[in-house]
Amino acid sequence: MSSTELTDTGHETVAATPPATRLRMVPLLEVRQSVSERLRIGVYVISLLVAAALSVALLAWSGVAPSDLGREIATTAFSSPRALGSVLVRTAPLVIAGLATAIAFRANFWNIGLEGQMILGAIFASAVAIYDIGPENGRVVTMALAACLGGMLWIAGPGLLKQRLGINEVITTLLLNYVAFNLLLHMVYGPWKDPVSAFPHTEQYETFERLPMLGWLNLNWALPLAVGLALILWWIMSFSRVGYLLDLMSSNARMAGAVGVPVAGLTVAAILGSGAVGGLTGFAISAGVEFRMTQDFFSGYLFSGVLIAFLGRNHPLGVVVVAFFMAVLLLVGQSLQVFFGVPFALVQLIQAIFITCVAASEFFLTYRMHWRQAA
Amino acid sequence: MSDFLLNWLINIPGFAAPFALAALGLIITERAGVLNLGAEGFMLVGALAGVGAMLNGSAPLLALGGSVVAGMLLGLLFAVMVASLRINHVISGLALVFFAQALVSFIASAERWNNKAIAGLEPVFLGQDVVIFAVPVLTLAVLWLLNKTRFGLSLRAVGENPGAADAAGIDVTAMRFAAIVIGAGLIGLAGGYLTVAVSRIWVDTVVGGRGWIAIALVIFARWHPWRAVLGAVLFGCIEALIPRIAATGADVPRYFLQMTPYLATLGVMIWAALRGSDRWAQPAALGQHHIREERD
Numbered sequence: 001m002s003s004t005e006l007t008d009t010g011h012e013t014v015a016a017t018p019p020a021t022r023l024r025m026v027p028l029l030e031v032r033q034s035v036s037e038r039l040r041i042g043v044y045v046i047s048l049l050v051a052a053a054l055s056v057a058l059l060a061w062s063g064v065a066p067s068d069l070g071r072e073i074a075t076t077a078f079s080s081p082r083a084l085g086s087v088l089v090r091t092a093p094l095v096i097a098g099l100a101t102a103i104a105f106r107a108n109f110w111n112i113g114l115e116g117q118m119i120l121g122a123i124f125a126s127a128v129a130i131y132d133i134g135p136e137n138g139r140v141v142t143m144a145l146a147a148c149l150g151g152m153l154w155i156a157g158p159g160l161l162k163q164r165l166g167i168n169e170v171i172t173t174l175l176l177n178y179v180a181f182n183l184l185l186h187m188v189y190g191p192w193k194d195p196v197s198a199f200p201h202t203e204q205y206e207t208f209e210r211l212p213m214l215g216w217l218n219l220n221w222a223l224p225l226a227v228g229l230a231l232i233l234w235w236i237m238s239f240s241r242v243g244y245l246l247d248l249m250s251s252n253a254r255m256a257g258a259v260g261v262p263v264a265g266l267t268v269a270a271i272l273g274s275g276a277v278g279g280l281t282g283f284a285i286s287a288g289v290e291f292r293m294t295q296d297f298f299s300g301y302l303f304s305g306v307l308i309a310f311l312g313r314n315h316p317l318g319v320v321v322v323a324f325f326m327a328v329l330l331l332v333g334q335s336l337q338v339f340f341g342v343p344f345a346l347v348q349l350i351q352a353i354f355i356t357c358v359a360a361s362e363f364f365l366t367y368r369m370h371w372r373q374a375a
Numbered sequence: 376m377s378d379f380l381l382n383w384l385i386n387i388p389g390f391a392a393p394f395a396l397a398a399l400g401l402i403i404t405e406r407a408g409v410l411n412l413g414a415e416g417f418m419l420v421g422a423l424a425g426v427g428a429m430l431n432g433s434a435p436l437l438a439l440g441g442s443v444v445a446g447m448l449l450g451l452l453f454a455v456m457v458a459s460l461r462i463n464h465v466i467s468g469l470a471l472v473f474f475a476q477a478l479v480s481f482i483a484s485a486e487r488w489n490n491k492a493i494a495g496l497e498p499v500f501l502g503q504d505v506v507i508f509a510v511p512v513l514t515l516a517v518l519w520l521l522n523k524t525r526f527g528l529s530l531r532a533v534g535e536n537p538g539a540a541d542a543a544g545i546d547v548t549a550m551r552f553a554a555i556v557i558g559a560g561l562i563g564l565a566g567g568y569l570t571v572a573v574s575r576i577w578v579d580t581v582v583g584g585r586g587w588i589a590i591a592l593v594i595f596a597r598w599h600p601w602r603a604v605l606g607a608v609l610f611g612c613i614e615a616l617i618p619r620i621a622a623t624g625a626d627v628p629r630y631f632l633q634m635t636p637y638l639a640t641l642g643v644m645i646w647a648a649l650r651g652s653d654r655w656a657q658p659a660a661l662g663q664h665h666i667r668e669e670r671d
Contacts (some may be wrong), residue, residue, distance in 0.1 A: 029461075029666050062485075110465055157641075165648035168414060170465060172644065175637045178584050184631035239595045289544050303473050310466070343484040348477030354458070363460040367666070 025371045032259030044209045047361030051354040064340050069332075076335050077328045084216030090327035097301045098308030098319035099229055100151075100277035105271030105314045106237065108250055113158065113173030114278050114305045116180035117151035118298040121279025122286045123187060126160065126202050126293045129209045130192065136208050141274035143209060144283050149277020152272050154180065163264065166361035177302065188295050201294040208289065211288040222288035227320065234277050234316040246270070281305075303348065307355050326351075376465035379532040381621045383612075388507045389573055391611025393418070393565040395510050397589035398596065398603035399517050400446075400561030406521060406598060407554030408534035410662035412468025413453050416475030420445040421566030426577040427486065429493040436496075439506070439567045446563015449475060450556040458551040461664040462617030472586075480579045488577050496572040506568055513561070513570045514600050521600075532552055534658035549667045562586070584637065591640045595647045597656030606643070613639050
């Protein structure tokens, strides 16, 4: 019985004195011991819906009506095989970027240095192209391997510092992005400036230095590369011994170490793997989209990579799905910029809304809230 | 040569002040046990608010006040994420930086604030402006707040042992809210100073990783205000040197020069870790959530 009910049924509606101790409900948090799969999926879906609703509202406020938005999505992405092809071309590097981030996150290593690793990947791949290293018919493979090596080198430092000295990898990987960017600028404004146009980007790659076309729509080999990589990682993470040990390690590293899991070796492998795939992302864009190293080919990928890995729950197949929707979002954002004059930063804002909503939803998975009567 | 030295020295405080202010804000937040990776984001909104206010005819000091408010508003969001919803501190910090980057870029392009010169803060004495002289005062104020007041004692207690603080009747969530919002205000001011006093123009990259450098600085300073100011001066020296060297026309590759603050930060972090006394200097509950009902 609450106090309001009493006053409603009583005669002295106006003069009712407040009870000496008012009933005050306070929230109390309880840590959930286990979370059912249904609850997990439910909360996740709801958080996505909330984020989508906020995004649509934000767009409407910026002058894009929901009906226009729907039409824009339909025409940009799904109106023709050609349109779908453009989405898939955009999807491929995003998948690789998401995988690079997810590998590190799975091993509890916060790799925020994707852009730096992409840049080093592109620099190494471009070096192979510019200095004509290796036979022409295998050139593109050499470039891909070089890109992996570049990315690995760039993450090795933060990995070593984390493992040996316990230095926070968020800061080191992030700072190295700035170092890599300046290195990129040095190369494209200096020794690697395009001799043909004198613009600050490398000279165009030869045909055999580009990812070959698939011969279907406008797709090239970046997409099979991305999907193949996702499938291999899926197999490693979900069916192999390594994946099992990774799971053990990420849930409780100390316990895993005590029962003989090679924690240090696994972590180092995951860190280097993440860097290698990060380098490959740079290659996929340089050799698959731009056909040269430009000075801003990497921009936005750090943000997208973290978001894709996070929303994809660090699951390789989840990454593929989220990357596809991200590609749609990016293309729609471009077209809204052209036809509605909406700043492209709005797309970033929408990404931030999604990451925040999904992160906030974890609260409902971790805790159960009780309303309890205060004393 | 003496011209070079003089030009260099006179520019150091201006480059050091943003680092010092941001580091002070970070210390307040982190002493309450909140790992604050959002510094870059707070600086960005502060920097944009400063430019926005100046372009709308505000006085420089008022614009800096706007930067503080902007930082605090974003701080409220961070506080809800970290202190109320208890989201992982790393994810919250990153999400906040991403959000701030998108927000400032969106507002700047919607309001057409990009690349517009503003008047800026004028020097008052020895070529330095008021904020420079306020930095030592603020440092003393932060020291006093943390060490001499009941509020500071509670704040540090929450950062060292939230369970015990809770048992002693301190509202852990409220303390962390306060620490985040006050800290975010100072970091916002650091960002505002960057645009209103130093760059006097808005571009999306104006903060350029200084928030991350400040985080490293705080680790280097072992969460101590004076040492943080000292570190800020060190970075001020490095940053002030870059344009000086470029101005002499010396044949040093420009982009390698621009790497130096980031490389120096890495060096400083390695040095701090090798010295190895961080274990006790770091607030014991940094990055940890507190739930009364949780049993560990």
